[in-house]
Amino acid sequence: MSQHQRGATETQQELSLLSVRDLTVEFETDRGPLRAVDGVDFDVERGETVCLVGESGSGKTVTAETITKLIRMPPGRIVRGVAELDGRDLLSLSERDLRAIRGDRIAHVFQDPQHALNHCYTVGWQIREAIQVHEDVSDAAARERALTLLNQVGIPDATTRYDDYPHEFSGGMKQRIVVAMALAATPDLLIADEPTTALDVTIQAQLLDLLESIQTEYDMAILLITHDLGVVAELADRVVVLYAGKVMERGSVYEVFDTPAHPYTQVLFDCLPGRGRPLRSIGGTLPDLHDPPPGCRFASRCEYARKECHTGDQPPLYDVADAQTASCVYYGPGGDPDALRNGQSEGDPDG
Amino acid sequence: MRWYVARRLLWAVVATFVILSITWALLYVTEQQALTSIQFQAAVSGGDAEAARAAYEQQRGLDRPLWRQYADYMTNMATFNWGYSTSRGQPVTAAIADALPYTMMYSVPWTILTVAFGLSIGLYSATHQYSRFDYAATFLAFFGYAIPNFWFGIVLLVLFGVHLDLVPIVFDPDAPVFSLANARQLVLPVFVLTTGSIASLTRYTRAEALEYVEATFTKTAKAKGVSERRILLLHVLRPAAVPLSTILVADLLGLFIASSYLVEVVFGIPGLGQLSFKAIQNQDTPLVLATTLVGVFIAVVGNLLQDIAYTVLDPRIDYGDR
Ligand code: SF4
Numbered sequence: 001m002s003q004h005q006r007g008a009t010e011t012q013q014e015l016s017l018l019s020v021r022d023l024t025v026e027f028e029t030d031r032g033p034l035r036a037v038d039g040v041d042f043d044v045e046r047g048e049t050v051c052l053v054g055e056s057g058s059g060k061t062v063t064a065e066t067i068t069k070l071i072r073m074p075p076g077r078i079v080r081g082v083a084e085l086d087g088r089d090l091l092s093l094s095e096r097d098l099r100a101i102r103g104d105r106i107a108h109v110f111q112d113p114q115h116a117l118n119h120c121y122t123v124g125w126q127i128r129e130a131i132q133v134h135e136d137v138s139d140a141a142a143r144e145r146a147l148t149l150l151n152q153v154g155i156p157d158a159t160t161r162y163d164d165y166p167h168e169f170s171g172g173m174k175q176r177i178v179v180a181m182a183l184a185a186t187p188d189l190l191i192a193d194e195p196t197t198a199l200d201v202t203i204q205a206q207l208l209d210l211l212e213s214i215q216t217e218y219d220m221a222i223l224l225i226t227h228d229l230g231v232v233a234e235l236a237d238r239v240v241v242l243y244a245g246k247v248m249e250r251g252s253v254y255e256v257f258d259t260p261a262h263p264y265t266q267v268l269f270d271c272l273p274g275r276g277r278p279l280r281s282i283g284g285t286l287p288d289l290h291d292p293p294p295g296c297r298f299a300s301r302c303e304y305a306r307k308e309c310h311t312g313d314q315p316p317l318y319d320v321a322d323a324q325t326a327s328c329v330y331y332g333p334g335g336d337p338d339a340l341r342n343g344q345s346e347g348d349p350d351g
Numbered sequence: 352m353r354w355y356v357a358r359r360l361l362w363a364v365v366a367t368f369v370i371l372s373i374t375w376a377l378l379y380v381t382e383q384q385a386l387t388s389i390q391f392q393a394a395v396s397g398g399d400a401e402a403a404r405a406a407y408e409q410q411r412g413l414d415r416p417l418w419r420q421y422a423d424y425m426t427n428m429a430t431f432n433w434g435y436s437t438s439r440g441q442p443v444t445a446a447i448a449d450a451l452p453y454t455m456m457y458s459v460p461w462t463i464l465t466v467a468f469g470l471s472i473g474l475y476s477a478t479h480q481y482s483r484f485d486y487a488a489t490f491l492a493f494f495g496y497a498i499p500n501f502w503f504g505i506v507l508l509v510l511f512g513v514h515l516d517l518v519p520i521v522f523d524p525d526a527p528v529f530s531l532a533n534a535r536q537l538v539l540p541v542f543v544l545t546t547g548s549i550a551s552l553t554r555y556t557r558a559e560a561l562e563y564v565e566a567t568f569t570k571t572a573k574a575k576g577v578s579e580r581r582i583l584l585l586h587v588l589r590p591a592a593v594p595l596s597t598i599l600v601a602d603l604l605g606l607f608i609a610s611s612y613l614v615e616v617v618f619g620i621p622g623l624g625q626l627s628f629k630a631i632q633n634q635d636t637p638l639v640l641a642t643t644l645v646g647v648f649i650a651v652v653g654n655l656l657q658d659i660a661y662t663v664l665d666p667r668i669d670y671g672d673r
Binding site: 065068070072074095099100101102103108110112115116117118119120129130133134165167173178181184185204246252 | 483565566567568570571572573574575576577578579585586589590662665666667
């Protein structure tokens with residue numbers, strides 16, 4: 001099946017499953033418009049895992065929730081950009097057409113399992129709803145499917161627990177139920193926004209294993225939003241690093257981990273934490289997104305910043321390696337990338 | 352859950368019992384005071400204080416042992432033998448039965464209108480937050496909230512009754528319940544009452560619904576592909592119904608206990624509020640007592656309904672019997 005699909009994609013000239021281009025989103029606030037996401041580009045191919053990495057406030061959640069227009073509009077507003085699923089732009093679809101995509105082809109898992117389920121309905125009811133929204137099946141048939149899904153995500157005694165309410169489950173179990181719900185219509189893309197952050201460490205590991213196993217089983221792409229580099233190392237095929245609403249670096253997980261190119265990525269990886277540990281905090285604060293300063297977004301915190309970093313636009317994503325790009329003047333014409341690499345090795349006793 | 356409801360019911364009975372006992376004690380103290388003053392007056396006018404006391408005690412049944420007085424009182428209460436209203440010349444229960452339909456005539460439409468408008472305006476405001484409609488609804492709600500019912504009623508009565516002559520000024524209790532004449536004379540009182548309650552229910556609904564409009568589970572539902580209308584009804588209104596139902600019951604209690612006085616007095620509706628008002632004016636103790644107790648019972652039953660509504664609507668409530 002997956003062989004066949006891969007063949008089919010090749011004939012479509014390698015059309016990406018999801019292709020986000022120049023995505024720009026603003027939020028109306030008391031202090032005027034806040035540009036949360038500013039010209040973000042990235043692709044997700046069939047069956048692969050792409051990680052959106054960044055601190056809170058980097059725009060990763062907004063990016064993910066704009067793809068199927070889950071953000072509240074207003075105050076949110078899509079300024080420009082496209083998000084194409086198999087070449088069809090989702091952002092210009094009617095609400096009705098978009099509804100047919102949501103849950104059916106693109107499913108979501110959110111950060112907070114405690115509140116992701118409606119406390120007024122049984123978990124069975126909620127999974128059944130996810131099935132029946134997209135498919136006209138009887139309650140009995142939907143129940144059968146829901147039970148299969150619950151078994152698959154590892155809920156013990158699914159048959160008896162089907163009629164239990166969310167508050168009767170632990171946080172980890174709730175997140176498994178949310179995952180089961182997301183799988184209801186066998187989506188092509190699962191967008192998981194910090195799915196393990198709210199859980200304790202052992203449960204996190206189990207849930208990541210679950211995501212990995214269902215990904216192979218359903219041949220499903222995952223767009224994973226995280227600030228946990230351990231999670232990235234474990235699951236990602238490719239990484240997109242966001243900072244203050246802009247893409248700083250893109251590349252395969254090997255490239256980004258072995259040779260982080262962008263100064264921001266380097267700081268992040270400087271002291272690579274183990275799984276479950278948050279990003280190292282770095283000095284300074286995010287620039288004001290109501291009125292970002294000119295030049296590179298990272299300039300105020302960058303130890304390599306030069307004069308041209310404070311003028312003009314964010315540097316374009318220059319090629320660094322085969323499939324690795326970085327938005328930094330050091331990789332542009334006349335730049336000297338080695339200056340950055342040397343800077344990094346200085347702190348390495350073995351270097 | 353059955354056990355929980357049973358416990359709540361039992362509690363309501365106990366509460367009623369306690370309230371009745373306190374009323375009895377208060378009445379007893381009042382009688383003792385009356386007795387003292389009778390003795391005093393008899394002595395002053397040169398009569399036999401002791402004989403006056405005995406006569407009064409016998410007339411009032413105060414010569415019986417205390418526990419008998421208490422038991423008889425409770426039995427009378429339980430059997431709706433609530434005494435005789437001197438000012439109206441009829442049994443207290445009959446007076447209440449006469450007044451109740453008039454109170455119902457405006458409180459039933461009031462309830463229906465409040466629920467219908469309060470919920471829908473509040474929900475629409477919540478889903479269209481900061482839209483023009485929302486601002487207008489917010490403004491009107493504060494207006495309706497701030498304006499005193501009693502004053503508003505008089506103003507409307509003067510305007511529509513006296514100047515424009517659109518509605519009768521004097522309430523006609525003999526108008527058939529379902530007649531145009533009755534509807535016309537009820538329009539203003541219902542309007543006056545609903546402005547305040549729709550305003551408050553709108554605000555509460557908006558606040559509660561907003562909490563769930565922004566909840567993660569609403570986003571989950573949207574991400575599943577559920578339609579806006581279904582989200583609104585099943586994922587927003589359903590959880591919001593829990594707190595809203597209790598607010599509604601509280602509003603209804605407020606109507607019976609406070610608003611009914613003002614509105615019935617202003618518009619001359621011979622309902623429970625006016626009955627109680629006149630009873631106080633005429634110092635008709637059994638009637639005052641009875642109308643007050645009706646209010647108290649409504650409060651007790653209302654509280655019971657609130658609790659039961661909570662348990663039925665919110666599955667997270669632990670009934671303590673699983
Ligand atoms: S462009 Fe300048 S400021 Fe931005 S990361 Fe590169 S060196 Fe630092």
